[in-house]
Amino acid sequence: MSDPYSSFISTGPGRKIARQLGLPQPANLRRYSPGQPLLTGPVLVTGSGAGADALATELLSWDLDIRRHAVPKEKLGAIILVLDELRTPADLEVPVLGVGSSLRDLMPNARVLSVSRTAADAADPAQAAARQGVDGLVRSLAKELRGGATANGVLLAPQTLTTSTSALAALRFFLSGRSAFVDGQFLTVTSDAGSPTLNHDRPLEGKVAVVTGAARGIGAAIARTLYRDGATVVAVDVTAAGQQLAAVVNSIGGTALQLDVTSPDAGQRIIEHAIDRHGRLDIVVHNAGITRDKLLANMDQQRWNSVISINCEAQLRINRALLDSEHFRDGPRIISLASTSGIAGNRGQTNYAASKGGVIGMVQATAPLLAPWGGSINAVAPGFIETEMTARIPFATREVARRLNSLQQGGTPGDVAEAIAFLASDAAAGITGDVLRVCGQNMVGA
Amino acid sequence: MSAAGLSAHSTQEPTGHGPVSSTPGNPAGARPDQAGGPEVSGAGLRRAVIVGGNRIPFARSGGAYAKSSNQDMLTAALDGLIARFGLQNERIGEVAAGAVLKHSRDFNLTREAVLGSALSAETPAYDLQQACATGLETVLGLSNKIRLGQIDSGIAGGVDSASDAPIAVSEGLRTVLLELNRAKTLQKRLQILSRLRPKDLSPDAPDTGEPRTGLSMGEHQALTTAQWNITREAQDDLALKSHHNLAAAYADGFFDDLLTPYRGLAKDSNLRADTSMEKLAALKPVFGKNLGSAATMTAGNSTPLTDGASTVLLSSEDWAREHDLPVLASVVDGEAAAVDFVHGKDGLLMAPAFAVPRLLARNGLTLADIDFFEIHEAFAGTVLSTLAAWEDPEFGQDRLGLSGAFGTVDRSKLNSCGSSLAAGHPFAATGGRIVATLAKMLHQKGSVDGRPARGLISVCAAGGQGVVALLEAA
Numbered sequence: 001m002s003d004p005y006s007s008f009i010s011t012g013p014g015r016k017i018a019r020q021l022g023l024p025q026p027a028n029l030r031r032y033s034p035g036q037p038l039l040t041g042p043v044l045v046t047g048s049g050a051g052a053d054a055l056a057t058e059l060l061s062w063d064l065d066i067r068r069h070a071v072p073k074e075k076l077g078a079i080i081l082v083l084d085e086l087r088t089p090a091d092l093e094v095p096v097l098g099v100g101s102s103l104r105d106l107m108p109n110a111r112v113l114s115v116s117r118t119a120a121d122a123a124d125p126a127q128a129a130a131r132q133g134v135d136g137l138v139r140s141l142a143k144e145l146r147g148g149a150t151a152n153g154v155l156l157a158p159q160t161l162t163t164s165t166s167a168l169a170a171l172r173f174f175l176s177g178r179s180a181f182v183d184g185q186f187l188t189v190t191s192d193a194g195s196p197t198l199n200h201d202r203p204l205e206g207k208v209a210v211v212t213g214a215a216r217g218i219g220a221a222i223a224r225t226l227y228r229d230g231a232t233v234v235a236v237d238v239t240a241a242g243q244q245l246a247a248v249v250n251s252i253g254g255t256a257l258q259l260d261v262t263s264p265d266a267g268q269r270i271i272e273h274a275i276d277r278h279g280r281l282d283i284v285v286h287n288a289g290i291t292r293d294k295l296l297a298n299m300d301q302q303r304w305n306s307v308i309s310i311n312c313e314a315q316l317r318i319n320r321a322l323l324d325s326e327h328f329r330d331g332p333r334i335i336s337l338a339s340t341s342g343i344a345g346n347r348g349q350t351n352y353a354a355s356k357g358g359v360i361g362m363v364q365a366t367a368p369l370l371a372p373w374g375g376s377i378n379a380v381a382p383g384f385i386e387t388e389m390t391a392r393i394p395f396a397t398r399e400v401a402r403r404l405n406s407l408q409q410g411g412t413p414g415d416v417a418e419a420i421a422f423l424a425s426d427a428a429a430g431i432t433g434d435v436l437r438v439c440g441q442n443m444v445g446a
Numbered sequence: 447m448s449a450a451g452l453s454a455h456s457t458q459e460p461t462g463h464g465p466v467s468s469t470p471g472n473p474a475g476a477r478p479d480q481a482g483g484p485e486v487s488g489a490g491l492r493r494a495v496i497v498g499g500n501r502i503p504f505a506r507s508g509g510a511y512a513k514s515s516n517q518d519m520l521t522a523a524l525d526g527l528i529a530r531f532g533l534q535n536e537r538i539g540e541v542a543a544g545a546v547l548k549h550s551r552d553f554n555l556t557r558e559a560v561l562g563s564a565l566s567a568e569t570p571a572y573d574l575q576q577a578c579a580t581g582l583e584t585v586l587g588l589s590n591k592i593r594l595g596q597i598d599s600g601i602a603g604g605v606d607s608a609s610d611a612p613i614a615v616s617e618g619l620r621t622v623l624l625e626l627n628r629a630k631t632l633q634k635r636l637q638i639l640s641r642l643r644p645k646d647l648s649p650d651a652p653d654t655g656e657p658r659t660g661l662s663m664g665e666h667q668a669l670t671t672a673q674w675n676i677t678r679e680a681q682d683d684l685a686l687k688s689h690h691n692l693a694a695a696y697a698d699g700f701f702d703d704l705l706t707p708y709r710g711l712a713k714d715s716n717l718r719a720d721t722s723m724e725k726l727a728a729l730k731p732v733f734g735k736n737l738g739s740a741a742t743m744t745a746g747n748s749t750p751l752t753d754g755a756s757t758v759l760l761s762s763e764d765w766a767r768e769h770d771l772p773v774l775a776s777v778v779d780g781e782a783a784a785v786d787f788v789h790g791k792d793g794l795l796m797a798p799a800f801a802v803p804r805l806l807a808r809n810g811l812t813l814a815d816i817d818f819f820e821i822h823e824a825f826a827g828t829v830l831s832t833l834a835a836w837e838d839p840e841f842g843q844d845r846l847g848l849s850g851a852f853g854t855v856d857r858s859k860l861n862s863c864g865s866s867l868a869a870g871h872p873f874a875a876t877g878g879r880i881v882a883t884l885a886k887m888l889h890q891k892g893s894v895d896g897r898p899a900r901g902l903i904s905v906c907a908a909g910g911q912g913v914v915a916l917l918e919a920a
Contacts, residue, residue, distance in 0.1 A: 240707055243526070243708055250534050253535075255530065258703060277532065
């Protein structure tokens with residue numbers, strides 16, 4: 001799981017050699033730890049409309065150092081481009097070129113964020129063009145930034161404001177070290193739903209969360225992160241992984257549930273365990289998954305079926321039990337693990353990509369079913385993450401995979417877990433049916 | 447031998463042992479009050495319940511746990527229990543466990559395991575040792591403390607490693623070393639050392655031989671097996687059922703919440719799901735080869751040396767409720783017995799044949815009132831000899847003081863999820879395995895004819911001892 005190259009170039013001589021040879025120079029990313037300030041350095045909020053003003057006023061209450069105009073030579077922690085009033089592509093010129101000269105003043109691990117509206121809901125083609133233009137703009141800008149800086153965007157659906165609870169929550173997530181490995185991505189705020197987080201160090205206080213596949217890797221990181229954020233965790237994994245599962249659980253409290261997610265009564269048993277032992281069930285993270293890679297020409301029934309069954313069918317069956325349960329109606333949150341393979345495809349992974357594409361379809365179709373309960377469901381799609389699984393990839397392949405993103409490094413299981421913890425919070429309730437990629441803007445899968 | 451022992455008319459009375467609150471001469475009156483009130487000798491006592499259990503899969507010695515110590519395995523079993531029931535940093539009333547094969551450094555084995563686990567370091571613990579009955583006795587001891595209100599929660603358990611067994615120096619070397627330590631002058635030291643002989647240097651490994659007879663447990667059982675005319679076929683059949691029942695329980699996921707894998711092992715390594723009468727019949731006898739009659743005991747119908755650990759979480763009903771924990775069964779009563787095997791009066795492992803009749807009589811029950819029998823399979827011959835004794839009118843009259851045979855065990859109710867022949871038998875860990883397994887079976891069964899399902903546990907032990915217990919679904 002180590003990345004010796006990154007360690008090497010973080011030394012003085014290493015940095016010099018890398019620069020001279022034109023080799024990748026991955027930055028040490030700013031990652032969240034409790035008690036850490038949201039970010040350092042002033043935040044430039046551009047845009048002159050009511051939405052920009054309201055947002056800037058709101059951000060002042062976050063104890064941020066807000067600028068409405070760039071001060072020459074002043075280092076910036078973040079730039080927020082408020083573009084919610086675009087009517088035509090020509091409207092992009094002034095605000096976008098306006099921040100261009102400020103980019104050189106960005107501090108390491110800075111953030112550039114756009115706030116704009118969803119193109120699908122535009123009044124006319126010109127407005128749609130302008131709004132969709134923001135997509136290409138932010139993704140390209142993300143590829144230009146260096147030093148661990150990232151660019152992401154918040155998309156507002158009709159009836160939502162720059163100051164809607166989930167718009168603010170998304171901005172906070174993107175500004176913070178919680179989004180370290182999220183780059184070139186958008187989160188869509190579909191409604192005004194959600195209640196603001198009161199304690200930002202423990203946003204999940206009082207919640208009961210179930211995490212499947214929690215014995216190791218990303219699942220163990222999710223369990224630890226949800227616990228850190230205040231949740232009581234039910235950690236689920238197959239019996240064979242029980243020893244590691246117990247170790248994870250005993251380090252964070254909560255309970256271990258040895259269970260095969262593909263068993264027909266898995267959903268019922270998860271609900272019963274959470275209710276009987278912890279009195280409620282608020283969050284379910286579908287993380288359990290497997291890979292059984294083979295070119296389709298060589299694919300056998302067992303490889304195909306096991307992947308579809310565990311990665312997709314099991315989630316569908318458990319969700320059905322959750323939707324039927326009267327115990328999952330108090331602002332329930334479901335987060336499913338998708339994969340960039342499910343978006344962009346990956347050679348040798350037809351089964352895996354089909355299952356993960358399936359997860360994305362499931363998430364989109366399930367969102368309206370949870371809406372009556374103030375619920376939400378989203379997918380998180382990891383890119384190259386440093387885990388025991390990816391450590392087994394042959395060296396050269398692994399080294400290429402790890403550098404093929406805008407941050408020129410692999411992410412950590414904790415990076416994925418942070419995105420999941422954010423989507424599990426009540427402040428994010430207005431984001432549903434969405435897919436958030438945690439991939440450092442992987443070159444594949446857009 | 448005490449005078450009382452000699453004057454006992456060679457019977458071990460089924461009643462008249464222990465405090466009995468029922469009307470004398472009316473054992474039926476001792477039937478427990480099902481409304482949750484006190485039972486038998488338990489007037490004014492609260493119930494002790496079994497919340498659940500956890501064990502590591504049992505491994506044949508020299509296998510997966512060859513390099514694990516008793517403390518490693520007991521800690522692992524505890525940690526799995528803690529994870530299952532969310533007991534991290536919990537101060538448990540008391541933890542009691544033990545091992546039969548024990549290093550001298552393990553003088554505080556259970557407390558050390560607690561300190562290495564995720565429990566609160568303020569959890570007290572003690573070691574207990576009663577040969578193979580160790581595990582069951584820890585359950586009974588802690589249950590009694592819970593019933594008395596001395597503690598609200600307890601973890602009972604046991605562990606044994608035949609792989610990491612202690613090896614002692616010879617008695618000669620030990621004496622020399624101790625004297626050497628006391629010697630004050632060089633001259634004296636050399637004098638002591640000169641007494642050392644080459645034979646003193648060979649180590650003393652533990653075995654299962656009985657100190658007073660020199661016979662191994664297997665040879666003792668062979669005598670009993672022959673005495674009760676237990677056939678090879680009957681023993682192999684019992685072994686076959688044990689394997690098939692255990693395999694079926696695994697296939698059903700029955701052990702998903704009773705077991706936590708350890709060191710890559712997720713199932714008992716002794717389990718042979720595909721064994722058959724033919725395969726068992728092909729094994730050569732290993733015990734009783736010099737008895738005159740044909741030897742019947744093989745490696746297939748005897749338990750192998752095994753490594754493993756088990757734990758059981760016990761508590762009062764209130765404690766379980768306050769901790770939002772399930773309640774599977776309650777510990778109703780227990781009984782110990784011992785036999786005079788030294789003089790050949792009874793077989794070494796026949797003590798439960800006396801303990802069970804006393805236990806059931808005290809509770810106003812007969813074998814017909816029991817829904818699940820868990821008779822520890824030290825050897826298939828042990829179980830079958832015990833059943834044969836109970837079915838024998840002569841034994842009933844002469845040895846149990848009854849009017850006829852004690853009764854018959856319905857074989858369909860015997861060791862339904864497999865027992866030691868299939869799972870293996872890490873001595874002190876067997877009791878915990880059986881208690882947790884039976885508690886879950888009772889919970890699943892719920893009630894029978896409007897009363898809680900009942901289960902009986904019988905464990906034989908070295909030294910001619912036996913401990914038995916009565917459990918009831920909760």
